[in-house]
Amino acid sequence: MTAYGLAHLRQAGPLHDDVYEYLERIDATLKPFGAKFLVHGGKIEVQEGVWPGTLVLIEFPSMEVAKQWYESPGYQEILPLRRNHLVGDVILVEGVGEDHDSAKFAAELRAAAGHSR
Template sequence: MPAAYGLAHLRDRSPHPDVIEYLERIQATLDPFHGRFLIHGGTLEVVEGEWPGGVVLVEFPGGMADARAWYESPAYQDILRLRTDHIEGDVVLVEGVGPDYDPLQRADKLRAAHPGGYAG
């Protein structure tokens, strides 16, 4: 089972005591689901397009079920407004790929699904 990830694109961040409390409490909500931060702020270099704001990436080794269970957990829901009241952003849960992932297989599936090619 591939890991899953919680990805947040956070914009219009403003310092507020609630955000600090959120940061102080979030790890305890992740621990039961083995969630861990892979990216939390850090230097961001935009190489294509625009990306206003910052990035947070949390890994859930147990997969989408754990990611969903964390997000829906009473512990996380209890602190969620501490962030959302003060930081605008988008959050998605996304399934990763396994260690044997090969993009050529995806290309083959797309080619098979569209044998005449893509209309341009």
């Protein structure tokens, strides 16, 4: 199942030279894992709440591959270039399959919580 790496970078600038180097090198760390950027600092239009900063979304073939990339020597080598200069949160999350059904998901949540309908 597809997985995603999501970074909410709350402080996006001014950029340190290390961040430029990180950006120049990250694609080479993703390629061996079949990963690709889906969102990389695009325009954000907040519809609800507050969203300070920017968003990065990377697609991976699976959660296992996403973990392998994050823990890889190539990524670990460049990680401090970003981490030392940008404030944010980074998560890995599993996607849903093509057969995902929100109503069925709601029914499962209701049943697990003991709520009937």
